[in-house]
Amino acid sequence: MASIGSVSTIARSKIELLPSATPLQPRLTLIGFQGRKLSSCVRDGSKLGFSVALSGEPVWGVSPNLVQWRGGWRQHWKSRCRAVKGEDGDQAGDALEATMQKSKKVLEMQENLLQQISERRKLVSSIKDSIITEEGAASYDENDTIKNSIITEENTASYDENENSLSDHDLASTGTSGVASYEKIDFSFSNLDHASSSSDDVDGAYPSGALSKQFQKSNYEEPTKASSVNVDGELDGAPKEEDVKPPPLAGVNVMNIILIAAECAPWCKTGGLGDVAGALPKALARRGHRVMVVVPRYGNYAELNHTGVRKTYMVQGQVWTMVLSFSFTLLGYQLHQSIEVTFYHAYIDGVDFIFIDSHVFHHLENNIYGGQRLDILKRMALFCKAAVEVPWHVPCGGVCYGDGNLVFIANDWHTALLPVYLKAYYRDQGLMKYTRSVLVIHNIAHQGRGPPEDFSYMDLPDHYRDLFMLYDPVGGDHFNIFAAGLKAADRIVTVSHGYAWELKTSEGGWGLHHTINENDWKLRGIVNGIDTKEWSPQYDAHLNSDGYVNYSLETLQTGKPQCKAALQKELGLPVRNDVPLIGFIGRLDNQKGVDLIAEAVPWMMGQNVQLVMLGSGRPDLEQLLRQFESQHSGKIRGWVGFSVKTAHRITAGADILLMPSRFEPCGLNQLYAMNYGTIPVVHAVGGLRDTVQPFDPYNETGLGWTFGRAEAGNLINALGNCLVTYREYKKSWEGLQRRGMSQDLSWDHAAQNYEEVLVAAKYQW
Numbered sequence: 001m002a003s004i005g006s007v008s009t010i011a012r013s014k015i016e017l018l019p020s021a022t023p024l025q026p027r028l029t030l031i032g033f034q035g036r037k038l039s040s041c042v043r044d045g046s047k048l049g050f051s052v053a054l055s056g057e058p059v060w061g062v063s064p065n066l067v068q069w070r071g072g073w074r075q076h077w078k079s080r081c082r083a084v085k086g087e088d089g090d091q092a093g094d095a096l097e098a099t100m101q102k103s104k105k106v107l108e109m110q111e112n113l114l115q116q117i118s119e120r121r122k123l124v125s126s127i128k129d130s131i132i133t134e135e136g137a138a139s140y141d142e143n144d145t146i147k148n149s150i151i152t153e154e155n156t157a158s159y160d161e162n163e164n165s166l167s168d169h170d171l172a173s174t175g176t177s178g179v180a181s182y183e184k185i186d187f188s189f190s191n192l193d194h195a196s197s198s199s200d201d202v203d204g205a206y207p208s209g210a211l212s213k214q215f216q217k218s219n220y221e222e223p224t225k226a227s228s229v230n231v232d233g234e235l236d237g238a239p240k241e242e243d244v245k246p247p248p249l250a251g252v253n254v255m256n257i258i259l260i261a262a263e264c265a266p267w268c269k270t271g272g273l274g275d276v277a278g279a280l281p282k283a284l285a286r287r288g289h290r291v292m293v294v295v296p297r298y299g300n301y302a303e304l305n306h307t308g309v310r311k312t313y314m315v316q317g318q319v320w321t322m323v324l325s326f327s328f329t330l331l332g333y334q335l336h337q338s339i340e341v342t343f344y345h346a347y348i349d350g351v352d353f354i355f356i357d358s359h360v361f362h363h364l365e366n367n368i369y370g371g372q373r374l375d376i377l378k379r380m381a382l383f384c385k386a387a388v389e390v391p392w393h394v395p396c397g398g399v400c401y402g403d404g405n406l407v408f409i410a411n412d413w414h415t416a417l418l419p420v421y422l423k424a425y426y427r428d429q430g431l432m433k434y435t436r437s438v439l440v441i442h443n444i445a446h447q448g449r450g451p452p453e454d455f456s457y458m459d460l461p462d463h464y465r466d467l468f469m470l471y472d473p474v475g476g477d478h479f480n481i482f483a484a485g486l487k488a489a490d491r492i493v494t495v496s497h498g499y500a501w502e503l504k505t506s507e508g509g510w511g512l513h514h515t516i517n518e519n520d521w522k523l524r525g526i527v528n529g530i531d532t533k534e535w536s537p538q539y540d541a542h543l544n545s546d547g548y549v550n551y552s553l554e555t556l557q558t559g560k561p562q563c564k565a566a567l568q569k570e571l572g573l574p575v576r577n578d579v580p581l582i583g584f585i586g587r588l589d590n591q592k593g594v595d596l597i598a599e600a601v602p603w604m605m606g607q608n609v610q611l612v613m614l615g616s617g618r619p620d621l622e623q624l625l626r627q628f629e630s631q632h633s634g635k636i637r638g639w640v641g642f643s644v645k646t647a648h649r650i651t652a653g654a655d656i657l658l659m660p661s662r663f664e665p666c667g668l669n670q671l672y673a674m675n676y677g678t679i680p681v682v683h684a685v686g687g688l689r690d691t692v693q694p695f696d697p698y699n700e701t702g703l704g705w706t707f708g709r710a711e712a713g714n715l716i717n718a719l720g721n722c723l724v725t726y727r728e729y730k731k732s733w734e735g736l737q738r739r740g741m742s743q744d745l746s747w748d749h750a751a752q753n754y755e756e757v758l759v760a761a762k763y764q765w
């Protein structure tokens, strides 16, 4: 027998000798140490949990960290037991089985305990609520709290219903939703001008020259570490483990999952895709799956360790054409470039993050989709070729994932080649027989289009050409990577039900609607969740300095106004609690409807409001933001650049978030806003329609305001209703905030839905 500590060290050194591409089961029988058998599940050579068989006697070691892996490892143990049982006799197998049962019981007891603790906490906080109410400290009465929790339950129920009925999503019928429901309230826009002090007051309060000089510090900031003292005097930093109720485990569905994406927060992010790649895998890991994220290494990220694995992949180089003058023959030559990639690893929150390093990804940290079209194409081809082999070559915690019981989740066109390579290079050759792929559509507007000749860069057999070819009424015959990925993937997911419906229409499919319709049988809409650790007003690391504070449902009435004042101060705007502060955050392109805001700005400026816009992208739209600020310096701030910190602070400090997107597959900012008690005003389209139920003043239900057509007049109408409520119906406003904050927007629900899709893919032939 050996002690747990010493064996883990031995295991680490021996594991490196393993043949990396061997599938899981055979590899376990290959491990040996000084003539003894050593079978191990060692993560980073340390403490997770492992079985050791010395002189044929199996011994189990379990460390506290194992709890994080729960179902995943339990499942893995079971199969390990079976393997050991077969080799060492039934007796040893029985002993293992018994030990396994015991640890199972311990885990169950622990889960029960956690459940009880979280219920106690809820009880304590509800008692706290009622004490505050009695004292009159909060203007919100107990009945409202109860009513809200009922409303929240109702919302959840109807939301689930939506999931099952895509046919309900008739976009044509969205025309007046949200606006019509407001008939009862007596108001007129002309009154709004006089609702508070005059706009001149606002302008005059701060010299325009001060503007946002201090605000415009840098255009890219690294996320800071969470640790602060909150208003209750408790140490903040991250949600306490016991506050987080663990989701149900995947049980028999447990599998190996590899998500690949071109960006991943917090390391590299240009938009919502980065957020999803950073958060969904953690939720899947919490269900017990073994989960990996594969992403290019654009910069020197501190957390990473070199795995020592190096591989070389061929990528098609330049096509050289040569005209031979004497025969007029045109010859084409393909240059094959062989590019070396290396692999870096980090293990965070139960997820293996693998970063693929190559010179082609360097110097792109702040411009990850930059460069010539062909350069991007070749970068993504290299990335996908390397990513598909990661489960063979890159050991995580000493053990490769292997290709059995494995599903890849590819995201958007950048990684749509992975399902194609999986099929063409491996499955067609009888390899990776039990590996499947799911392709997620975050935005169909970007497809990896090019002329038909681009196929030559794909390095695929000629009979794959048709998969990429598409006829487009505007561009004619062309090459389309997204189309090929959608056809080759075993399942397709998109990020809301509304968008799943829109994708099938000629307006929403961006030329791929036929492809989507043909593959409708494998398409499913799953609404994104949010990372409740990163985007929670209670734990937000960006709210613990410069006058900002963390706040929760209990401290909303004091915390949020404090954040608003801090934001106004930071932006150089008049610090006025009575003036509604409207926010916009997003990529500046046609999708986000910045032009609609531009049309509405003159009206807004007559409403005694403040407006802050954060974004980067199209130069003309960036210029527009600057112009707004210089024309209305006392009321508008236009931050051009990418600042995660400012995005968090706007979400916390603003009263209202504008999202007039022309199309929006899901949208995350409205979800973040609701979680921070900031009220969304959105165009009822795609995921915005799915997630923002319009406010109904008769029944005091709903979460924000929606408008049915992407037109400035409709935006003005909805925002006008919103402003009236803000100013004149304080209680309704607070109800909206509390309902938004009380929702369960976490990834856990979405992860369960993803799991269903992954299981369906797994059994797909």
Ligand SMILES: Nc1ncnc2c1ncn2[C@@H]1O[C@H](COP(=O)(O)OP(=O)(O)O[C@H]2O[C@H](CO)[C@@H](O)[C@H](O)[C@H]2O)[C@@H](O)[C@H]1O
Pocket (backbone or CB within 6 Å): 270, 271, 272, 273, 275, 276, 442, 443, 495, 528, 585, 586, 587, 614, 615, 616, 641, 642, 643, 644, 647, 664, 665, 666, 667, 668, 669, 687
């Ligand atoms: N200038 C800036 N500075 C700092 N942060 C900024 C920023 N501009 C944007 N962001 C951040 O980027 C993210 C944007 O996410 P969205 O989902 O709203 O849009 P995006 O169109 O990028 O994502 C696509 O993918 C996601 C994920 O599936 C879908 O929700 C969405 O509808 C689809 O268009 C948010 O976290 C936001 O705070």
